[in-house]
Amino acid sequence: MNGAGQGNEPEERPAETVGAGGKSATGATSGKSATGAASATSGAGAGRPPAVTRRRMLGFSGAGLLVGAAAGAGLDRVASAESAGKDGPASAGAVAFHGPHQAGIATPVQDRLHFAAFDVVTRDRDKLVRMLKEWTEAAAAMTAGRAVGAGAVGGPAVAPPDDTGEAEGLPPSRLTLTIGFGPTLFDKDGEDRFGIKAKRPAALADLPHFPGDRLDPDRSGGDIAVQACADDPQVAVHAIRNLARIGFGVVAVRWSQLGFGKTSSTTPDAQTPRNLFGFKDGTENIAGDDDALLARHVWAGKGDGADWMAGGSYLVARRIRMHIETWDRTSLREQEDVFGRDKGEGAPAGARKERDKVVLARMKPDAHVRLAHPDSNGGARILRRGYSFTDGSDGLGRLEAGLFFIAFQRDPRTGFIKIQQSLASDAMNEYVQHVGSGVFACPPGVRKGGYWGETLFG
Numbered sequence: 355m356n357g358a359g360q361g362n363e364p365e366e367r368p369a370e371t372v373g374a375g376g377k378s379a380t381g382a383t384s385g386k387s388a389t390g391a392a393s394a395t396s397g398a399g400a401g402r403p404p405a406v407t408r409r410r411m412l413g414f415s416g417a418g419l420l421v422g423a424a425a426g427a428g429l430d431r432v433a434s435a436e437s438a439g440k441d442g443p444a445s446a447g448a449v450a451f452h453g454p455h456q457a458g459i460a461t462p463v464q465d466r467l468h469f470a471a472f473d474v475v476t477r478d479r480d481k482l483v484r485m486l487k488e489w490t491e492a493a494a495a496m497t498a499g500r501a502v503g504a505g506a507v508g509g510p511a512v513a514p515p516d517d518t519g520e521a522e523g524l525p526p527s528r529l530t531l532t533i534g535f536g537p538t539l540f541d542k543d544g545e546d547r548f549g550i551k552a553k554r555p556a557a558l559a560d561l562p563h564f565p566g567d568r569l570d571p572d573r574s575g576g577d578i579a580v581q582a583c584a585d586d587p588q589v590a591v592h593a594i595r596n597l598a599r600i601g602f603g604v605v606a607v608r609w610s611q612l613g614f615g616k617t618s619s620t621t622p623d624a625q626t627p628r629n630l631f632g633f634k635d636g637t638e639n640i641a642g643d644d645d646a647l648l649a650r651h652v653w654a655g656k657g658d659g660a661d662w663m664a665g666g667s668y669l670v671a672r673r674i675r676m677h678i679e680t681w682d683r684t685s686l687r688e689q690e691d692v693f694g695r696d697k698g699e700g701a702p703a704g705a706r707k708e709r710d711k712v713v714l715a716r717m718k719p720d721a722h723v724r725l726a727h728p729d730s731n732g733g734a735r736i737l738r739r740g741y742s743f744t745d746g747s748d749g750l751g752r753l754e755a756g757l758f759f760i761a762f763q764r765d766p767r768t769g770f771i772k773i774q775q776s777l778a779s780d781a782m783n784e785y786v787q788h789v790g791s792g793v794f795a796c797p798p799g800v801r802k803g804g805y806w807g808e809t810l811f812g
């Protein structure tokens with residue numbers, strides 16, 4: 355993966371490396387940095403391995419960290435030279451925030467997710483835009499491994515800190531923040547709260563009811579969604595928490611979801627991850643550096659009917675409960691028939707290796723892969739970026755576990771909706787239930803000096 359698909363330009367940022375004892379490369383252990391910004395060397399980061407830390411890193415040129423468009427070979431090399439910690443070079447890297455497309459779509463998938471859907475609680479368009487600008491500044495800082503504003507301890511003692519502080523001392527962890535706008539932002543019960551109703555893309559259609567859906571309204575919808583992905587859950591949670599704090603009075607969290615163990619990747623050369631059914635998941639996903647497939651199936655284009663979305667993409671999220679106890683009492687043969695791939699290797703039915711040619715006719719007619727395959731859906735393809743979740747148990751001795759399915763596409767009507775309609779006869783339906791849902795228009799990437807949603811509101 356070389357980041358070509360993402361297209362975000364490399365950024366060069368000065369960075370400060372901190373030793374295990376909390377002593378910075380400048381020799382300072384606490385107090386003000388060269389720019390006067392405060393930095394704390396104890397607390398969350400104490401005792402952690404040397405790493406590029408998320409603190410005030412301005413004005414320091416001694417230990418430059420090149421942050422690339424994606425955590426490709428070049429980035430990893432620099433990160434390992436400057437900042438490899440116990441989690442390895444990849445987790446120390448930063449992913450560029452600015453560029454033609456938002457990061458978090460075609461960029462390599464990180465290990466952890468914190469997804470949050472917000473309701474806008476004001477009717478004041480100016481306030482909303484102001485918040486989006488503040489969010490953008492905070493997002494650019496956090497993804498680069500810096501604290502928000504004056505940081506956790508850099509502001510006046512009489513005011514709440516600009517940054518909540520729990521990510522102090524942690525590396526950027528490849529944090530990406532991806533924003534999307536839901537249908538209700540444009541039109542809530544017929545009301546045009548922010549003067550953007552006419553700009554609602556036809557592709558941002560409400561998802562229809564699918565057979566078997568048991569959607570919880572408290573885990574569905576939302577005016578704005580933010581997908582935070584990182585290799586460290588604390589970094590992802592810190593990002594969402596700080597955006598929610600900044601947005602107080604303008605937005606309120608409607609629902610959120612934590613995820614672990616990515617179930618698809620955008621880097622086919624890496625080992626394919628497994629889902630909670632124990633199967634390799636993401637084998638046939640769109641690769642993050644496949645510019646032709648991304649242009650055709652993932653990025654919205656200028657001629658697609660909503661100019662402000664050109665370079666953006668549509669995110670569909672589904673909280674899918676997996677009845678793993680039932681699954682675990684199912685024979686191996688039945689499990690493999692359900693998917694049409696074998697469990698050990700991930701090979702398609704009748705083949706030996708994961709990447710062997712798929713012959714749909716060798717699969718059961720109701721096999722998941724057969725029904726989801728482009729040949730069964732008029733060529734439809736989506737980029738999957740889902741995560742497993744477990745949210746405790748349900749009081750009936752069952753784990754509340756499943757897949758938080760996320761897919762990006764150029765148009766949900768010809769992407770997710772088309773495929774999900776085919777999956778009505780999926781053998782897997784006996785073992786899963788869709789309990790949450792959302793669809794969001796993710797605008798193009800942010801130019802330097804711009805803000806999230808500028809093409810829509812500007």
Ligand SMILES: C=CC1=C(C)c2cc3[nH]c(cc4nc(cc5[nH]c(cc1n2)c(C)c5CCC(=O)O)C(CCC(=O)O)=C4C)c(C)c3C=C
Nearest residue numbers: 629633634635636637638674723726727728757773774786
């Ligand atoms: C509507 C889209 C899809 C939903 C919802 C979905 C749920 C879901 N999938 C798995 C596990 C696997 N899916 C696999 C392949 C696959 N799935 C979809 C779409 C949806 N899945 C597509 C488009 C594909 C690729 C089909 C192809 O081109 O061959 C696989 C096989 C390996 C792979 O290619 O990824 C597995 C395994 C679960 C567990 C799940 C809901 C809980």
Ligand SMILES: [Fe+2]
Nearest residue numbers: 635722723726
């Ligand atoms: Fe699937």
